[in-house]
């Protein structure tokens with residue numbers, strides 16, 4: 217009789233792993249990283265991943281057998297498993313959640329599906345299959361210097377991570393392309409990460425021209441099958457050398473990863489918010505590179521404060537590119553004080569005379585205009601004219617947004633949609649006014665100001681799907697529309713030749729968000745939006761409308777003075793104990809019962825203070841303190857950057873365990889956000 221063998225299997229549920237018995241006939245074949253079909257609970261079958269094999273019988277539970285092997289070879293590599301474990305540990309999230317994030321949905325279902333067998337001995341990509349016509353544009357002198365600087369930072373200075381700080385339209389993408397070519401020529405694989413929304417046909421086509429079929433694209437809006445195909449191809453004997461993808465592509469298998477590029481590294485959308493694991497793809501990618509012995513390049517015109525700090529203190533290599541390609545000048549940014557203009561009644565809706573004039577001139581010359589407004593919808597919210605009552609979501613603690621197109625109000629947190637109120641529940645009058653200015657209203661005003669201009673609007677309402685998003689961008693690229701109105705979405709790495717004027721309608725909305733990053737984000741968004749102006753041809757013009765014209769931050773945008781912005785931020789962050797001077801971990805508790813939750817959160821904070829003292833803040837109700845009928849409390853931990861991560865994690869998990877083991881705690885949900893954005 218064969219000795220008993222057990223397998224710890226990761227399943228797509230929020231736990232570490234489950235132990236199963238390995239049937240005798242599988243024992244000779246099975247190994248770590250194999251996908252197996254198992255039963256969990258009574259009837260549910262899943263595909264899980266073998267994490268380890270051993271001979272320790274679990275105590276006091278009946279062990280079920282593995283039902284089948286799902287493939288003919290392992291489909292998760294040792295390197296991937298190590299990476300999963302890092303994500304799980306660092307972001308305080310069970311391995312099962314990492315597995316869930318790592319695999320397309322259908323690959324986790326408990327059905328057997330045939331997969332291609334990997335040929336022995338051909339596991340590394342073949343460096344010689346460069347069948348693709350390599351049409352590389354030669355680099356300019358400034359670009360070549362930056363390129364050489366990047367290589368030197370890796371090879372001469374021994375840095376693993378280098379920051380390329382290049383102004384907008386300096387040709388960073390062109391430098392990436394040359395670096396990718398170099399890595400592929402050396403037989404290496406490359407991961408090129410972009411923020412979700414920046415991954416358009418624009419960039420895909422640009423890279424496709426150079427790398428042809430040797431490039432795989434991985435996007436969350438692709439179908440399950442498309443993503444599964446990319447995953448399986450990366451395991452095969454002929455993997456793509458280049459993967460262009462969003463956040464989740466850090467979970468793809470790589471066989472000879474040599475270079476990771478994180479474009480627009482400052483983008484907060486690299487951080488997964490919901491569900492767990494709440495990982496930051498920039499940090500995760502850098503760690504993946506480290507596990508693989510690969511180099512990392514982070515590129516941006518507006519580095520994140522923490523990233524720039526690491527570059528300044530020598531932890532990262534640092535290379536600058538201060539000129540735009542083809543000596544295009546950076547745009548001329550002009551501040552317009554809309555507080556004064558409003559007082560003088562000289563505004564037309566959201567538009568100052570300066571902006572209307574600049575737009576008119578551009579349109580007359582046949583040039584294009586981008587208008588940036590940080591809010592979608594027609595009006596931000598609706599308010600009772602008499603008592604100020606504002607309709608709110610029944611399930612969430614937020615006010616509702618009015619959408620003119622549908623004539624309804626929606627909750628931007630849970631998606632619930634509501635009829636307009638007919639009567640105020642507080643004062644029983646029936647007069648409401650619309651407050652705030654969303655993209656939809658801007659569109660209406662533009663059509664009145666410039667009746668013959670063709671206008672497109674891009675926000676989460678008009679660009680719900682990838683197709684819609686691409687269509688709007690294509691339309692504007694082809695100059696089939698003259699004015700593009702958009703939210704943040706229009707700031708992300710887009711390259712339009714015809715845009716000479718960018719109007720920022722209200723720079724202040726972002727500043728008023730109560731978050732230590734609101735200034736950083738405002739600077740980044742303003743500088744990035746401004747950077748869409750004047751990329752080809754005439755020098756661009758940016759009209760920046762604000763009620764905070766005196767604010768130093770606004771002046772730094774005008775002067776394109778990142779260094780001054782950074783100095784100011786660092787002073788504030790040091791003073792108020794924020795990153796990079798502290799590492800933040802947020803502990804969240806959720807429960808249906810608000811009073812019970814408050815009580816439990818206070819007890820949790822007491823336990824945490826016992827270990828961490830006054831590094832513990834809260835509990836507090838976050839700005840949105842109820843979502844989908846669950847109340848939320850947040851406890852913030854501010855640790856010294858030198859704190860032992862493993863020890864902190866251990867303490868947090870034992871406090872959680874203690875809280876969850878109390879008899880009266882049912883349905884309490886605990887989770888963490890490490891390095892929140």
Ligand code: ADP
Pocket residue numbers: 353354355356359382383384385386387388389390391541711751
């Ligand atoms: P960034 O990524 O820094 O914003 P891009 O790489 O998009 O800048 O370059 C801006 C524009 O200049 C693009 O239209 C690009 O095609 C062009 N460009 C940049 N470098 C070169 C080059 N070496 N040869 C030809 N065109 C270039």
Ligand code: ZN
Pocket residue numbers: 600601602603604605640641642643644645
């Ligand atoms: Zn009222």
Ligand code: ZN
Pocket residue numbers: 609610611612627628629630631632844
């Ligand atoms: Zn809601």
